[in-house]
Amino acid sequence: MIFPDPPTGRLAEIVDTAWRLVETRGWANVSMRTLAAELNIKAPSLYKHVKTREDIATHIATKAFIQLGQGLHEHCESVEDLLAEYRSMARENSNIYRLLTSSEFPRNLLPEGLETWAVTPFYLVTDHDPIKGQALWAFAHGMAILEIDARFAGPNNGSPRGWRVGDRRAGV
């Protein structure tokens, strides 16, 4: 995987600020105006650094996928570790995670192969069986998004203390 050069200078500040804003309000509530305000500039100024609003989402998502991928690659010794890492990433950046996985996100703007690279550990940890890899990834994502969105019933929104796979448990 060839990573794109990370943003530098003013652009980096913009992306970082946008990231923070997304994490607190959600992407849908981050407009060019609110972002500009947070940077103490006016909205039109942003267009000197970025072509469209989607570009900002793309920068954030690229950074997020790299971060996620690195975290996962460092924890693919066991299924338990991998799941625990995935879970904590999703929970600690829930709105970023939602942006990454939302259907409206323009995935085609991402660097080619980035998402695939990020989730490779799911395939590594399942003996390179693609079917098992897909299944494990799907399980991890399903657990993450259902938990984040509080869709499990029961006390504490039904969030399990850990995620179990087969007979094993991925402790938090």
Place this chain on the structure above:
Amino acid sequence: MIFPDPPTGRLAEIVDTAWRLVETRGWANVSMRTLAAELNIKAPSLYKHVKTREDIATHIATKAFIQLGQGLHEHCESVEDLLAEYRSMARENSNIYRLLTSSEFPRNLLPEGLETWAVTPFYLVTDHDPIKGQALWAFAHGMAILEIDARFAGPNNGSPRGWRVGDRRAGV
């Protein structure tokens, strides 16, 4: 589970039309104006039948969860059947499914307990072990949404021919 009375008369037509529109364009692209146009009326007229736009989403989601729940309850003899049913429901109404599971959806407006009822089969089929039930639901949802959003890599977007659980395979 006590189901709410389904909409009748003009309201039913509105909801049905909205359903169709959502399925073709996605909820984000269904405005009061476009919906009204499809019904050959003007947008303000809709407010005689519905209080807000969110109400329409709620009506659609309610209908969809009932439909999904019924389908699942009829196919909870085996894990394979249940997964196959879930998958085909999600694939045949992908944009409705996205609405149901999107983070922005105002789940609090749904009839109390409806979603929980709809997914009970996942718990029934896993010997009422809540952990296993959650895991199976999460797996099913994860597979569905990753497949629908074409996030699997590989030919045909990497969609598996069927979903496998453990050593078993859920045929399409």
Place this chain on the structure above:
DNA sequence: GTCTATACCCGGATAGAC
């Protein structure tokens, strides 16, 4: 139940000066 008219607000984005 439908209409017209309209208020109101918000969004993304551009042009051109400094």
Place this chain on the structure above:
DNA sequence: GTCTATCCGGGTATAGAC
């Protein structure tokens, strides 16, 4: 790189007549 001024489109929703 930032500004002001502005365009333009879109959205939800209300008032009041028919």
